[in-house]
Amino acid sequence: MDQKKLSTINITKVYRRLVIDHCYLCHAKSDTTLCAFCEAGFAVNQFACLLCKRPTYSELQFICGQCQAMPPPYDVCIAPLRFESLTKSLIHSIKFHQQADYIRPLIELLSRKLIEHYQHIEDWPTQLIFVPSHPKRIKERGFCQTQLMASELYKILRQKLGNRTPSFVKQSVIKKTINTQAQHTLSRKQRLENHKGVYQVEGIMDSHIALFDDVMTSGNTLETCTKQLKKAGATQVDIWVIARTPDKTG
Ligand SMILES: [Zn+2]
Ligand SMILES: [Zn+2]
Structure with a gap:
């Protein structure tokens, strides 16, 4: 060019x-x-499990079967959108076509949902951490999309919350150590196996953490990272994701 x-x-x-x-x-x-x-044009995740935000098609408030059998290790989960239609194509464009301009509107929608959630309880996490991509993928694409998104989220929250904004550093305390096969090609059992020992926590952190990822699919990645953060001393982990994938049978 x-x-x-x-x-x-x-x-x-x-x-x-x-x-x-x-x-x-x-x-x-x-x-x-x-x-x-x-x-x-966005599919809002209006009806969802109270704990894991798995989308449902019922207007009744409830806790899904998986959470009833085993409650998730994280304390709060915020997922304003469903990973379909417009949201899906925007995240795809960011990841594979480097359309970084699309980060802002998605993060704006997440920040609004966060403010709606925390404005009454006033119990904001004090540190924002993101789930990083594997270094190999970052090298291939030239960037880590979750790092860019978390930076944008920090900037937007700073404008809206001032000094109540959780602290943020561009280097995540979570490290991804083993390359994994793309999650969608694996069965649930394989996915669980695939995550063992993949994420490690390195560095000092606060006790109330906001853990950011762009999309939550099965929830395995975020559950694994939450457990690692709690093992390393965090007492509360709030999950912040842009979108949650609906079940195929949904
Ligand atoms: Zn427009
Ligand atoms: Zn659930």
Whole structure:
């Protein structure tokens, strides 16, 4: 790509980030990150298990069978969207086509849900940690999408909460140590096996942690990381994800 064209693209991107006067998705005039039309395109995770936020199609509030059999190790789970339709294609574009501009609207929706949840209880976690990708995948793609997303979340929360914002460092205290086969190609039993010993916690941390990941599918990754964080001294772990995948049978 020629330099002139590249710099024009960069200037446009920087301008859009500094001044919100366009919708981040359709670029229509809007003084918010998302115009009303685009916002209506997201599948909201309105009905879900009270503990693990597994989407349901019943309006009744309940705890799902898996959580009844074995409650999850984390203390809170926030997952405002369902991993389908628009959310799915945006996250796919961020991961595989480096469309970093799509991070902002997704994180904006998550931050609104977080504020809705914590505004009454006022018990914000004091440290934000993210689940990192494997170093090999980061090398292939040139970036770690969960790190970029968590940085954006920190920035947005800082603007809204000031000094109540959980602390954040770009280097996660969680390290992924063994390369794993893509989760969706494995059975549930294989996935559980696949996670043994994969994540390690290194470094000092607070006792009340917010653990961020982009998508929660089976929940195995977040459960494994929660257990590791608690083993390392955390007393409360709140899960913050953008979206939760609905069960295939849902
Ligand atoms: Zn729009
Ligand atoms: Zn559940």
